[in-house]
Amino acid sequence: MSDIDTQRRQFLKTSAGAAAIAIAPGMMLYQTAHGDTAEASSKVRWGMLIDTAQCKEGCNDCVTACNKENGLSGKTGTTDSQWIRKIEIKDISNGHTVSLPMMCQHCEHPPCVDVCPTNASFKRADGIVLVDRHLCIGCRYCMMACPYKARSFVHETLEDQNPDVPRGKGTVEACSLCVHRIDKGQIPACAEACQNKAILFGDLNDANSEIHKKVRSVATVQIRADLQLNPGVRYQGL
Amino acid sequence: MVDLSKLYSMNRLYYVLLAIGGLSVLGGAYAVFMMEHHGHIISGMNNQIVWGMPHVFAIFLIVAASGVLNVASIGSVFGKAVYKARAPLASLLSLAMLAGGLAVLMLDLGRPDRIIVAATNYNPTSVFAWNVVLYSGMFSLVIVYLWTMMERRMNPFNKAAGLAVFIWRFVLTTGTGLIFAFLTARQAYGSALLPPMFIVLSFAWGLAVFHVVQKVIYAWNEKALDPAILQRTKNLLGVFIVGSLYMVATYHFTNMYFAQQKGFELFILRDGGIYPNLFWWGYVVFGNVLPLLLIYFPGLGKTKCVMVASMLVVLGAFALLYVFIIGGQAYPLNIFPGYEVSSTFADGQIASYTPSIYEFLLGFGGLAIAFLITTVSVRVLNFMPQDKPYISD
Numbered sequence: 001m002s003d004i005d006t007q008r009r010q011f012l013k014t015s016a017g018a019a020a021i022a023i024a025p026g027m028m029l030y031q032t033a034h035g036d037t038a039e040a041s042s043k044v045r046w047g048m049l050i051d052t053a054q055c056k057e058g059c060n061d062c063v064t065a066c067n068k069e070n071g072l073s074g075k076t077g078t079t080d081s082q083w084i085r086k087i088e089i090k091d092i093s094n095g096h097t098v099s100l101p102m103m104c105q106h107c108e109h110p111p112c113v114d115v116c117p118t119n120a121s122f123k124r125a126d127g128i129v130l131v132d133r134h135l136c137i138g139c140r141y142c143m144m145a146c147p148y149k150a151r152s153f154v155h156e157t158l159e160d161q162n163p164d165v166p167r168g169k170g171t172v173e174a175c176s177l178c179v180h181r182i183d184k185g186q187i188p189a190c191a192e193a194c195q196n197k198a199i200l201f202g203d204l205n206d207a208n209s210e211i212h213k214k215v216r217s218v219a220t221v222q223i224r225a226d227l228q229l230n231p232g233v234r235y236q237g238l
Numbered sequence: 239m240v241d242l243s244k245l246y247s248m249n250r251l252y253y254v255l256l257a258i259g260g261l262s263v264l265g266g267a268y269a270v271f272m273m274e275h276h277g278h279i280i281s282g283m284n285n286q287i288v289w290g291m292p293h294v295f296a297i298f299l300i301v302a303a304s305g306v307l308n309v310a311s312i313g314s315v316f317g318k319a320v321y322k323a324r325a326p327l328a329s330l331l332s333l334a335m336l337a338g339g340l341a342v343l344m345l346d347l348g349r350p351d352r353i354i355v356a357a358t359n360y361n362p363t364s365v366f367a368w369n370v371v372l373y374s375g376m377f378s379l380v381i382v383y384l385w386t387m388m389e390r391r392m393n394p395f396n397k398a399a400g401l402a403v404f405i406w407r408f409v410l411t412t413g414t415g416l417i418f419a420f421l422t423a424r425q426a427y428g429s430a431l432l433p434p435m436f437i438v439l440s441f442a443w444g445l446a447v448f449h450v451v452q453k454v455i456y457a458w459n460e461k462a463l464d465p466a467i468l469q470r471t472k473n474l475l476g477v478f479i480v481g482s483l484y485m486v487a488t489y490h491f492t493n494m495y496f497a498q499q500k501g502f503e504l505f506i507l508r509d510g511g512i513y514p515n516l517f518w519w520g521y522v523v524f525g526n527v528l529p530l531l532l533i534y535f536p537g538l539g540k541t542k543c544v545m546v547a548s549m550l551v552v553l554g555a556f557a558l559l560y561v562f563i564i565g566g567q568a569y570p571l572n573i574f575p576g577y578e579v580s581s582t583f584a585d586g587q588i589a590s591y592t593p594s595i596y597e598f599l600l601g602f603g604g605l606a607i608a609f610l611i612t613t614v615s616v617r618v619l620n621f622m623p624q625d626k627p628y629i630s631d
């Protein structure tokens with residue numbers, strides 16, 4: 001099954017690429033390098049490892065911390081932004097339940113970036129996937145493309161914004177891995193807030209980092225690994 | 239002998255039509271203003287249903303704009319006189335619908351004021367970005383094509399322009415299908431069948447629109463369409479309807495075949511409330527079966543029947559697009575295959591959507607743009623098909 005999916009993806013990509021070359025040769029020249037923010041280094045790959053065995057059902061601390069850090073209202077109506085959410089999952093075959101946080105998975109091959117017409121969605125050299133709020137035209141194609149429903153569209157005028165985290169009506173936004181904190185040497189707000197130590201943040205590429213060692217030594221999964229997006233957020237205990 | 243009072247009332251009717259079109263455009267502009275001001279909160283769209291009613295209108299207009307050119311292509315590329323006489327009108331309709339559809343698509347953006355950004359920051363891997371090129375290219379090509387038909391000196395280039403348009407519109411509709419075909423994570427989309435499906439649908443929808451407009455223009459000029467010509471184009475419509483039914487059926491059958499897609503198919507075809515209803519009644523029965531009967535049933539198939547059939551095809555198109563676009567998003571994304579899921583972000587739940595008045599205003603605004611362009615052009619230039627006294631081919 002996943003084989004067919006992969007082939008199909010490949011096929012579509014190849015034919016699409018061919019079409020792009022055929023129809024818009026001049027346009028290819030306009031391709032710009034993606035998101036080379038000064039601090040970001042391509043040696044680093046920021047990521048998270050979420051230990052679902054530690055994550056408690058009913059605990060919402062990571063969500064609350066994210067909302068506070070990024071100036072989100074915390075409301076959960078259909079038009080409210082949710083950068084991180086708790087999902088309760090129940091294995092249909094054995095009734096086993098797990099509670100886990102879900103946010104932008106900071107894919108290595110992010111579909112949101114592929115589809116974005118204006119390069120507003122981009123991946124930084126250190127693997128963080130962001131939206132440039134000044135380039136986003138609000139077409140919501142990235143929301144259609146994200147397999148994890150990680151993105152939200154700002155449906156109304158915002159108040160009480162955090163100056164470190166500018167947001168804007170009519171544009172799309174998502175978990176930024178608290179990039180403004182990372183650039184200051186801090187860890188993301190959710191990881192810091194989790195009392196159960198369920199969220200481990202770090203550099204997946206650094207052989208000495210805790211996350212690197214953990215990912216090597218324990219069984220971890222990527223969600224929807226069949227799509228081959230190689231997300232930077234990994235899960236343990238699924 | 240010209241009947242002056244008749245002419246007078248026709249004139250008045252013309253301005254009434256213009257006024258209705260103008261008001262609808264104004265309604266659309268009002269909706270855009272309100273959405274700019276308040277944000278998309280006043281639309282029915284939300285974080286689950288991110289594309290809504292405006293997209294149904296826009297995609298209908300764009301797909302039909304490509305399909306209506308079929309009439310022109312059969313004339314220019316395949317040299318059929320009956321169709322050639324209709325190529326100018328078909329081109330005009332294409333331009334008009336393209337303009338209307340694009341306007342809706344652009345004005346629904348969260349930041350329509352940044353549309354220029356889309357032109358200056360171009361992401362060559364984005365299907366959306368290709369479509370920007372495809373649509374503007376189509377627009378220019380069709381204008382050139384029209385020019386080669388209407389200006390005698392340009393006639394020698396007509397065939398070449400016709401061929402270019404013919405190829406371009408295939409690529410264009412493929413591009414429209416690819417917008418969805420690339421969404422591999424979503425059950426409803428991500429199918430390589432979508433581009434060909436859209437191409438066949440475009441034939442039927444475009445020809446249906448053409449029939450309706452042609453009939454109105456003939457009536458306005460107090461002419462009757464030669465039954466032999468109607469006979470041909472209505473048969474063609476019948477073939478296209480059967481073809482599109484076939485494509486839509488194949489798309490659903492192949493989905494059924496993939497186990498992971500089954501839940502989605504049952505939702506769309508059986509359990510999903512409004513979606514199966516719209517699909518079976520709106521699209522299949524009213525949009526296809528009834529038109530086929532009207533066209534082929536012995537004793538039917540006269541001008542009126544073909545008109546009604548064409549209008550039904552258009553209604554069916556809207557029903558299908560609603561099911562495809564909205565229904566496709568309403569069914570939950572399968573993030574954890576094999577698990578039951580729940581969250582505050584509607585995971586595992588059917589998303590709900592009620593289009594708001596602003597979305598309809600915007601959509602009808604787009605239709606009105608197409609209507610106004612057509613009405614004014616038909617009045618100032620001669621788009622009335624000029625058939626030869628005999629049908630040569």
Ligand code: SF4
Nearest residue numbers: 104105107110112146
């Ligand atoms: S999880 Fe979604 S939003 Fe985040 S990088 Fe992947 S595709 Fe993009």
Ligand code: SF4
Nearest residue numbers: 116136137139140142
């Ligand atoms: S909504 Fe913004 S970030 Fe998303 S695809 Fe459109 S322009 Fe890019």
